[in-house]
Amino acid sequence: MQLSQVLMVWPKKMPRGNIWIGKQQMVRKVEPWHLKALNKDLEREKKNVHYCLNPYLTPEQERLGHEERNKNLPRIDQLAFKIRKAKIEATHFKEVRVEEGIAKLKHNVSWE
Incomplete structure (x- = not known):
């Protein structure tokens, strides 16, 4: 996973793919x-x-x-x-x- 790209893009637009099971997942809240x-x-x-x-x-x-x-x-x-x-x-x-x-x-x- 390319974390830098996700961090740079996240506030502006959602990451590609399925955010719950995909390669670029959103971290779930504890x-x-x-x-x-x-x-x-x-x-x-x-x-x-x-x-x-x-x-x-x-x-x-x-x-x-x-x-x-x-x-x-x-x-x-x-x-x-x-x-x-x-x-x-x-x-x-x-x-x-x-x-x-x-x-x-x-x-x-x-x-x-």
Whole structure:
């Protein structure tokens, strides 16, 4: 953007193009809700920095707890395999009992 040209021309005539989204934009006025949102973001960042600098657990405590939690848990790929296997066994390879087959025959074929 050629700022000097815009500044020299602005009081006399409007800049070329769309003044809200174009290359030569007019600067929007700062409203109270803009400042409120900015202050809210700053407060959130301050809290996040405070949590990072003053953690609830020390890194050593966190490491020990993480090891203890992961002792009994299966690996992700093993868990995914078990879930897939259970789904396939429940849908495609489910057990079909003899009684069910006979019931279908009784429905379709008369024995007398």
